[in-house]
Every structure is written in structure tokens, then in C-alpha cells.
Amino acid sequence: MARxxxxxxxxxxxxxxxxxxxxxxxxxxxRRRETAGRTAVYTALALLxxxxxxxxxxxxxxxxxxxxxxxxxxxxxxxxNWRFLWVANLGFVSGTTGRLPNIWxxxxxxxxxxxxxxxxxxxxxxxxxxxxxxxxxxxxAAFLKGALMLQAFxxxxxxxxxxxxxxxxxxxxxxxxxxxxxxxxxxxxxxxVMKGFFDGIPWDIEMSALIDGAxxxxxxxxxxxxxxxxxxxxxxMFSFLWGWxxxxxxxxxxxxxxxxxxxxxxxxxxxxxxxxxxxxMAAVGVFYMIPSLLFFLFTQKHLMQLTLGGTKA
Amino acid sequence: MARIVLEGLTKQFGAVTxxxxxxxxxxxxEFVALLGPSGCGKTTALLMLAGIYKPTxxxxxxxxxxxxxxxxxxxxxxxxxxSYALYPHMSVFDNIAFPLRLQRRPSDEITRRVREAAAxxxxxxxLDRRPGQLSGGQQQRVALARALVKRPMxxxxxxxxSNLDAKLRVLMRAEIKRLQRQLGITTILVTxxxxxxxxxxxxxxxxxxxxxxxxxxxxxxxxxxxxxFVAGFIGTPPMSxxxxxxxxxxxxVVLEGDGLRIPVPADVAARLASRxxxxxxxxxxxxxxxxxxxxxxxxxxxxxxxxPLGRELVVAVTVGQQIVxxxxxxxxxxxxxxxxxxxxxxxxxxxxxxxxxxxxx
Amino acid sequence: xxxxxxxxxxxxxxxxRPARRRTALVALFLGPFVLLTVVFFVxxxxxTGLLGLTDLDASFQGxxxxxxxxxxxxxxxxxxxxxxxxxxxxxxxxxxxNVGMGLVLALMTTQIPDRVGTVFRAIWLLPRLxxxxxxALLWLWFVDPTKYGFLNTLRGWLGLAPLDLISWSPxxxxxxxxxxxxxxxxxxxxxSAIKSxxxxxxxxxxxxxxxxxxxxxxxxxxxxxxxxxFVIVYQTLALLTSYEYILLVTGGGPFYDxxxxxxxxxxxxxxxxxxxxxxxxxxxxxxxxAIAAQFYWRFLNFERMITQPKIESD
Numbered sequence: 001m002a003r004x005x006x007x008x009x010x011x012x013x014x015x016x017x018x019x020x021x022x023x024x025x026x027x028x029x030x031r032r033r034e035t036a037g038r039t040a041v042y043t044a045l046a047l048l049x050x051x052x053x054x055x056x057x058x059x060x061x062x063x064x065x066x067x068x069x070x071x072x073x074x075x076x077x078x079x080x081n082w083r084f085l086w087v088a089n090l091g092f093v094s095g096t097t098g099r100l101p102n103i104w105x106x107x108x109x110x111x112x113x114x115x116x117x118x119x120x121x122x123x124x125x126x127x128x129x130x131x132x133x134x135x136x137x138x139x140x141a142a143f144l145k146g147a148l149m150l151q152a153f154x155x156x157x158x159x160x161x162x163x164x165x166x167x168x169x170x171x172x173x174x175x176x177x178x179x180x181x182x183x184x185x186x187x188x189x190x191x192x193v194m195k196g197f198f199d200g201i202p203w204d205i206e207m208s209a210l211i212d213g214a215x216x217x218x219x220x221x222x223x224x225x226x227x228x229x230x231x232x233x234x235x236x237m238f239s240f241l242w243g244w245x246x247x248x249x250x251x252x253x254x255x256x257x258x259x260x261x262x263x264x265x266x267x268x269x270x271x272x273x274x275x276x277x278x279x280x281m282a283a284v285g286v287f288y289m290i291p292s293l294l295f296f297l298f299t300q301k302h303l304m305q306l307t308l309g310g311t312k313a
Numbered sequence: 314m315a316r317i318v319l320e321g322l323t324k325q326f327g328a329v330t331x332x333x334x335x336x337x338x339x340x341x342x343e344f345v346a347l348l349g350p351s352g353c354g355k356t357t358a359l360l361m362l363a364g365i366y367k368p369t370x371x372x373x374x375x376x377x378x379x380x381x382x383x384x385x386x387x388x389x390x391x392x393x394x395x396s397y398a399l400y401p402h403m404s405v406f407d408n409i410a411f412p413l414r415l416q417r418r419p420s421d422e423i424t425r426r427v428r429e430a431a432a433x434x435x436x437x438x439x440l441d442r443r444p445g446q447l448s449g450g451q452q453q454r455v456a457l458a459r460a461l462v463k464r465p466m467x468x469x470x471x472x473x474x475s476n477l478d479a480k481l482r483v484l485m486r487a488e489i490k491r492l493q494r495q496l497g498i499t500t501i502l503v504t505x506x507x508x509x510x511x512x513x514x515x516x517x518x519x520x521x522x523x524x525x526x527x528x529x530x531x532x533x534x535x536x537x538x539x540x541x542f543v544a545g546f547i548g549t550p551p552m553s554x555x556x557x558x559x560x561x562x563x564x565x566v567v568l569e570g571d572g573l574r575i576p577v578p579a580d581v582a583a584r585l586a587s588r589x590x591x592x593x594x595x596x597x598x599x600x601x602x603x604x605x606x607x608x609x610x611x612x613x614x615x616x617x618x619x620x621p622l623g624r625e626l627v628v629a630v631t632v633g634q635q636i637v638x639x640x641x642x643x644x645x646x647x648x649x650x651x652x653x654x655x656x657x658x659x660x661x662x663x664x665x666x667x668x669x670x671x672x673x674x
Numbered sequence: 675x676x677x678x679x680x681x682x683x684x685x686x687x688x689x690x691r692p693a694r695r696r697t698a699l700v701a702l703f704l705g706p707f708v709l710l711t712v713v714f715f716v717x718x719x720x721x722t723g724l725l726g727l728t729d730l731d732a733s734f735q736g737x738x739x740x741x742x743x744x745x746x747x748x749x750x751x752x753x754x755x756x757x758x759x760x761x762x763x764x765x766x767x768x769x770x771x772n773v774g775m776g777l778v779l780a781l782m783t784t785q786i787p788d789r790v791g792t793v794f795r796a797i798w799l800l801p802r803l804x805x806x807x808x809x810a811l812l813w814l815w816f817v818d819p820t821k822y823g824f825l826n827t828l829r830g831w832l833g834l835a836p837l838d839l840i841s842w843s844p845x846x847x848x849x850x851x852x853x854x855x856x857x858x859x860x861x862x863x864x865x866s867a868i869k870s871x872x873x874x875x876x877x878x879x880x881x882x883x884x885x886x887x888x889x890x891x892x893x894x895x896x897x898x899x900x901x902x903x904f905v906i907v908y909q910t911l912a913l914l915t916s917y918e919y920i921l922l923v924t925g926g927g928p929f930y931d932x933x934x935x936x937x938x939x940x941x942x943x944x945x946x947x948x949x950x951x952x953x954x955x956x957x958x959x960x961x962x963x964a965i966a967a968q969f970y971w972r973f974l975n976f977e978r979m980i981t982q983p984k985i986e987s988d
Binding site for chain 2: 018019020023026027030031
Binding site: 052055059124128131137152157163181266274281288296 | 696699700702703704706707710711713714715717718719721722725730779782783785786794796797798799800801803804805806807808810811812814815816818820822824854885886911912914915916917918921922936939940943944949952953956959960963964966967968970
């Protein structure tokens with residue numbers, strides 16, 4: 001078969017190919033580089049992650065230890081640190097003449113705060129998210145733009161004004177006031193999450209429900225809601241944690257000790273027992289952390305799937 | 314020199330065997346197509362050649378040297394991906410120059426060679442553009458230039474034409490073929506389109522489910538298919554495959570079935586020896602003749618459908634429970650449900666074993 | 675063939691006048707949202723500005739003083755230091771941790787098998803998911819100036835005297851405390867971006883002769899420029915307005931050495947009770963936040979979020 005070969009610059013190199021020794025050497029080099037690289041990465045990651053893991057391990061261990069020797073290694077298993085769960089009077093709040101409130105009162109307050117936030121955020125955001133997703137109305141674009149701006153806006157800057165506002169509304173010192181503030185500040189984010197979920201439901205499903213004779217409201221309730229279960233689940237979990245873990249708002253708005261939440265309780269314990277009883281501090285810390293840990297363990301996979309676009313050239 | 318040998322090449326992904334014992338030898342400068350339906354393992358084989366996948370078993374040899382463990386960057390190959398994979402953030406010039414920059418060539422050499430490669434594929438005026446500003450055909454040329462600029466010893470093409478529209482495809486087919494001839498570079502093309510393979514390649518390796526069905530020139534595969542799969546895959550419209558019974562009447566061998574009675578030529582009959590039973594008969598549409606109305610033919614049936622293609626018509630005829638496809642010249646006036654008779658070719662009867670599908674010669 | 679027409683139009687009672695029903699629907703679905711956000715979001719924003727014009731104090735007495743508070747910024751002896759703290763804090767936390775460490779972690783965890791990478795990423799997410807007070811507790815244990823603190827225990831092993839890290843370098847402490855939290859957001863976003871780089875680009879680069887380092891430098895990094903920019907912009911605002919961890923761990927001290935602007939607002943307004951002056955300070959942040967929100971809108975092209983609704987306006 002005749003082959004046309006032009007002499008000239010674009011002829012592929014005709015130098016002799018690599019020998020078997022060359023190939024073996026190159027293969028060895030590649031393998032060495034790969035192993036070295038992987039070892040380096042693993043070492044670096046381990047070194048970077050150790051400082052994070054160690055304190056948490058210490059926390060759990062310290063909560064069950066009588067003594068913490070060398071500031072690091074716990075020794076002497078005990079449940080005494082957990083006495084805050086059953087001792088009625090744990091002591092005074094340093095710097096005041098008031099006593100530390102009972103832990104179960106505090107847990108209750110925290111639960112009310114977390115659950116209250118969850119209920120408000122889920123209900124309000126789902127209702128609004130559905131409506132914005134499915135309906136057109138006169139100021140829809142303006143509404144969405146406003147919500148977007150609110151979402152980007154740092155709500156924490158409004159602390160002072162909120163303080164004055166809550167006082168005017170007589171909502172200071174109550175968990176209800178904090179619930180309203182936390183819920184509202186997170187509403188824009190929740191709105192867009194729910195809107196996103198509703199946007200993803202094909203119109204046909206709702207259409208067939210309407211044809212079957214349901215009113216709009218009924219269609220919404222029986223057909224649409226189950227579809228967005230995941231979205232509701234997600235914002236419910238987030239809301240619960242926002243309420244459970246909040247510090248700055250409860251610090252600023254709740255002054256009455258009997259309305260304290262876990263954050264303030266732990267804060268007081270730290271102040272009271274900081275250099276005296278690390279074990280107790282640790283135990284309260286672990287106790288406080290339980291819902292967060294559960295959330296962490298159960299949502300591992302989903303946290304990793306946060307997408308935000310990538311290769312826009 | 315770039316001789317390539319695949320020996321017993323196998324790739325398994327967990328429980329799935331993508332490539333199974335592939336044997337292939339390419340001479341220097343040869344253009345071979347890996348052809349087959351999706352999932353047949355052709356791209357996997359190509360990626361093993363490139364070094365991106367490691368073979369589970371078997372060997373890949375470049376010029377008699379085993380390269381299984383050689384990483385892609387050291388293999389001196391050029392590859393064009395189906396998506397072209399042009400770096401979107403780099404200009405065309407930088408895309409083509411990339412392999413040379415990695416080799417730390419002096420910049421005047423880089424400029425010269427990039428321009429040469431661009432001239433080779435006729436995109437000299439596009440060097441300042443970004444890939445996003447180019448058409449599909451232009452992008453492909455850039456991908457080719459990038460593959461060729463480092464003067465590789467072989468060129469790997471993964472479905473290079475599948476993203477192009479029909480007209481462009483015909484154009485680029487000729488382009489690539491011309492380029493390959495001009496450079497004399499050993500080339501392997503992966504495609505699912507048999508027309509591409511037939512028109513471009515010196516030899517075709519047809520794969521199915523990871524196994525090689527047949528290796529040969531386009532003519533080999535067309536006129537001497539090794540089994541029913543090859544026979545049915547190559548050729549448009551595809552060959553009709555019918556089941557018939559071998560009968561011996563008066564010392565002659567006849568293929569008998571519902572609506573058909575085809576005598577077998579003496580030399581073929583001789584090679585059939587004492588074979589009896591069912592057999593698969595292959596008939597190419599262009600070899601079957603439609604007889605004028607009323608004629609008695611070796612096959613009789615009813616017209617199922619007539620597809621006009623302008624210059625000719627494709628007629629599907631039911632013979633018994635089976636369907637025969639025939640190419641009829643323009644002017645054929647038959648209609649669905651009309652009875653019709655056909656003559657089978659004397660010289661072009663393809664016979665296959667009904668159980669294994671292999672050709673019976 | 676016959677079709678069954680649903681008997682809707684026959685049995686349903688005449689619908690109420692569209693306009694009224696429309697408004698009722700809007701009120702039901704959007705009402706709560708609008709009410710809550712106006713009362714607890716919009717009004718406080720406006721209120722901040724108004725309060726800034728007064729000299730309201732802890733006993734809730736005071737009157738309008740015009741722009742006196744704002745003019746008072748120049749005379750505030752603490753403000754220069756606070757501003758310096760803020761600049762240092764935002765810059766170094768952002769560059770070293772939120773973006774820097776986030777990138778490093780994302781790049782490293784995507785070079786190893788995904789199951790292992792996920793474990794490391796999970797570890798780095800732990801600080802962010804821990805309640806703030808608990809995280810602070812761990813830090814307080816670490817920086818405990820007595821010999822029982824973790825750092826000082828380590829120093830003790832090395833034969834060194836105990837050190838009060840917060841006094842020694844308040845900036846270092848607040849940067850690292852917030853950095854460990856901040857890195858995880860960048861890490862998650864960058865990981866996702868890196869994973870979405872099409873495999874073909876990586877393969878093409880390998881065939882072109884690129885090593886892993888080359889691939890990171892010439893292919894991956896350029897292709898994740900947008901998420902990196904997003905994180906920089908988004909986290910700058912977040913850092914400017916965050917202060918809980920600083921409050922919990924250093925209290926802004928020693929003295930005001932680690933007090934950033936947002937914390938200064940808190941201290942003046944809530945701790946000292948200068949509501950008027952504190953609101954004025956806060957108003958600057960409110961303005962910055964409002965401008966940034968506008969900026970996000972244009973820059974990030976969120977137009978596409980406002981896609982057309984499914985139901986025609988009825």
C-alpha cells in the first residue's frame with residue numbers, strides 16, 4: 001500500500017523508541033513519585049487533622065475522668081462530672097449572688113428555642129417558598145430580589161436595634177423573643193432552599209391533582225408537600241441546630257437566669273469552674289454537643305454534596 | 314517506528330469485564346479502527362493504550378517493549394478525546410503549546426512548532442481565540458494540532474467525529490485520512506459508526522462485549538464476515554439473516570424454509586460436506602433481486618414496507634415468518650401487502666452456524 | 675371514541691371574585707414571611723440608623739443629637755486600634771484559612787481515594803458544627819495560661835515556662851480560632867468545584883505530559899477561579915461581621931487588643947450601654963452589609979434564581 005510521506009517540518013519524530021530499560025526506569029520513577037506523593041498527602045492531612053481531633057477526644061475523656069493529668073491525659077473513670085444532671089444546686093454564678101439554674105430547666109428552654117425556631121422557619125418558609133415557586137404575582141421579582149438581599153445581609157449587625165425593639169415589644173428575657181429573631185434572620189435562606197425544591201417538582205403532578213377535583217389548597221397539602229420532604233427535613237435540621245447552638249442572641253436578649261439556654265449555662269459553668277474543675281466543664285460540654293454530634297453523624301454524605309458551580313471559564 | 318501489539322489485553326472493573334483477551338498487532342504507519350456498539354470496550358482499550366487505565370491482564374507492547382507500567386506522560390502519544398478536552402481558559406495557541414511547555418522547550422521552538430501544527434490542520438488564523446469561540450469542527454482541529462505538535466509516535470482518536478454534523482463529518486473524515494497518510498503516523502480510531510471505520514481505516518477490529526469479533530480490511534469484514542454479528546453490523550442497510558434447513562435433493566443441496574427454496578452452488582455445497590440441519594443464511598440487500606410480477610423465484614413473500622431513498626428504495630419483504638431487506642432501483646412500484654418474488658444471489662450466499670453464529674465456509 | 679368531561683364546572687359553586695381571593699392567598703402564603711422579615715429585619719436596619727442619631731443610654735434616656743455620634747468616631751481613642759485589629763483579622767483569616775487552608779484541604783483530599791478524603795473533610799467540619807460555646811471551651815482549655823492548659827502542658831514537656839497565648843499574641847489567637855471554622859466552608863465549596871472539573875481535561879493533560887503538580891497548577895486552579903472569588907467575597911463580609919468566637923475566647927482583650935469592629939459595637943452598645951453610639955457604629959456595618967448585598971446581586975448574577983414561575987398569574 002503506497003504511503004505518501006512529505007518531508008518537512010511536520011513529520012513525527014523518527015528517533016528510536018525507548019528500550020526496555022528506559023521503560024522500566026520511567027515506570028519505576030512514576031511509581032516512586034506516586035507513592036511519595038501519596039505519603040506526603042496523607043502525612044500532611046494527618047498532621048493537620050490531629051490538632052482538631054485531639055481536643056474532642058480530650059473533651060469526651062475528660063468528662064468521665066476524675067483528674068486530668070499533664071493537662072492532657074485523663075485518669076480515673078468517674079461519673080461525678082455528670083452530677084449536674086442530678087444535683088439540685090450546683091453552686092453560684094461567679095460574680096453574683098444568684099444560683100446556677102437547674103439543668104433540666106435549661107434543657108427545656110433550649111428545646112423550646114430550637115423547636116420554636118424549627119416550627120416557624122419550616123412553616124413560614126414552606127408556605128412562602130411554594131407560593132413564590134408556583135405563582136406569579138405583581139411584585140414577585142421585587143420580592144425575590146429583596147429576599148436575596150436579606151439573605152446576603154449579615155443579620156448580626158442589627159443586634160442593638162433588635163435589643164431596643166424586643167424591649168419595646170416586651171419580649172426581652174423570653175425565649176419567644178429569641179425564637180422570633182433567630183427564625184426571621186434565617187428565613188431568607190430557608191425560603192430559597194424550599195423554593196428550589198418546589199421548582200424541581202414537575203407541574204404535571206399538581207395539574208393531575210387539580211383535574212381530579214382538589215382545590216389548590218388541598219392539592220398543595222396532599223400532593224406537593226410529600227415531594228419536598230427532603231427540603232423540609234434539611235431546613236428543619238438546620239433550624240433546630242441554629243436554635244440549639246445560638247449564643248450571641250441569647251446572651252444579649254435573655255437576662256433572667258431561669259430562661260437561660262444551654263449556651264448560657266455552659267458559659268456560666270466555664271466562668272465558674274474554669275480553672276477548678278475541667279471535668280465538670282467537659283461533661284456539660286459533651287452534653288450540650290449531643291444533638292450536634294448526631295446531626296454530624298447522620299448527614300455526613302449530604303454535607304459533602306454542597307454544590308456551588310465550578311468551572312466557569 | 315511505531316509497532317503496537319496488544320496481547321490478551323483484559324480489563325475488569327470489579328465484576329464487569331470491559332475488555333476480554335484482545336489480541337491486535339499494528340504495523341508502523343497503519344490506521345486501525347476499533348469498531349463496535351456502545352459498551353463493547355473499545356474506548357476502554359484505547360484508554361489502556363494511552364496509559365490512563367492499567368490492564369488487568371495481558372500486555373501492551375510498543376516496538377516490542379512492554380509498556381503496561383509506563384505512565385501516560387511518558388508514552389509519547391497524541392490523543393484526541395470525544396469532547397476534545399480543550400482547556401477553556403487557554404487560547405488556542407496556548408492549548409497547542411501546552412505539551413511543549415511542559416517539556417520546557419525554548420519559546421522560539423514552541424512558537425515555530427505550534428504554527429506548523431496549526432498550519433497542518435489549517436487553523437493558523439484562530440490562534441488567538443478561545444475554545445469557546447470556535448465551532449465544533451474548529452475545536453476538533455485544535456485538538457488534533459495539540460495531539461500532533463509533540464510529534465507523537467502514535468495517534469489515538471476517541472470518536473472524533475461523533476459531535477459533528479453530517480456534512481462536517483464527511484469533510485473531516487477525508488481530512489483526518491489525508492493527514493494520517495501525509496504524516497505516516499500509526500493511528501487508532503475508536504468509533505461506533507461503521508461507515509467511518511470502513512472509509513478511514515486500513516484495517517478494522519470489530520468488538521462486541523469486550524471480545525474481538527473480527528480483524529481485517531474493510532473488504533474482509535464486508536465480503537468475508539466471520540460471524541453473524543459482523544455480518545449484521547457491517548453494511549447499510551444491514552444484511553438479512555434467515556434461518557433455513559439444509560436439504561439434499563437429487564444430489565444437490567438446497568436451503569429450504571417457509572417461502573424459500575434456494576439451491577446452493579456446487580462448490581459451496583462441496584465445502585458443506587455432510588452437514589445437515591438448520592443453517593443461517595445471510596443475504597445482502599444489494600444482492601437480492603426483485604423479480605417482475607408473476608415470476609417464480611427462490612423466495613416468495615409479501616411486501617412489508619417500502620422506504621424511498623431517492624436513488625433507490627429499501628424494500629422489506631416478509632418471507633414466511635422472517636424479513637428480507639432488498640434494495641430496489643428507483644421506479645419499483647410495489648406496495649405493502651402485495652405478493653412478490655425474489656431471486657437469491659448465486660455467488661453471494663453467506664452461511665453461518667445457527668448455534669455459534671460462526672461462518673461456515 | 676368518547677371522552678369523559680370532568681364535571682367540575684357543574685358542581686363547583688361560583689368562585690368568589692378573583693381579586694379578593696387572590697389577596698387572601700397571597701396573605702396566607704407570603705404574609706407570615708413578610709411580616710416577620712419586616713418587623714425583625716427591615717425595621718431594625720432602619721432603627722439602627724435612627725438610633726445612631728440619638729444618645730440613648732442604658733437607662734433609656736436621651737434625645738436626638740444629630741450626627742454627633744458619627745462625628746465622634748474621629749475622637750474615639752479606641753477606634754484606630756479596633757480598625758487595625760479588624761483589617762489584620764479579616765485579611766489573615768481570609769487568606770490563610772478560609773481561602774488558603776480551604777484550598778489546600780480541598781486539593782489534598784481530592785488526590786486520595788474519596789472515602790478517605792471524606793473522613794478528613796468530616797474532621798475539618800467538626801469545629802463548624804460544634805456549638806459555639808463548646809468550641810470556645812476547647813480553645814479556653816488550650817490557651818489556659820496556667821500550667822494545666824494544653825499548650826502549657828506541651829511547653830512544660832519541652833521545659834518551657836507557661837505562656838499566656840492571648841496576651842502574647844491576641845491576633846494570632848483570633849485568626850486561628852476563626853480560621854479553623856472558616857476553612858471548612860471553603861474546603862467544601864472547593865472540593866465540589868474540583869470534583870466537577872471534567873475528567874477529560876485531566877486525562878488530556880496527562881497525555882500531554884503533565885504531572886499531578888502540573889495538573890493542579892495549569893488545569894484545576896484556573897478552572898476553579900470563580901468559586902475562589904465567590905468565597906473571598908462572601909467570606910470577607912462574613913468575617914467583618916462575626917465576633918462570637920472572639921468574644922468567647924479572648925473577650926476582645928487583653929484590653930481592646932483583639933477587639934474587632936463588630937465586637938466593638940457589641941461592647942459599646944450592650945456591655946457599656948451606649949445604645950446611641952453603638953447604633954451609630956453598627957450603622958456603618960449595616961451600610962457595608964447593604965452595599966455588599968447589592969454587590970452580590972450584580973456580581974454573582976443571581977438573575978437566574980428568579981426564573982419564571984410555574985403557574986400563570988390567574
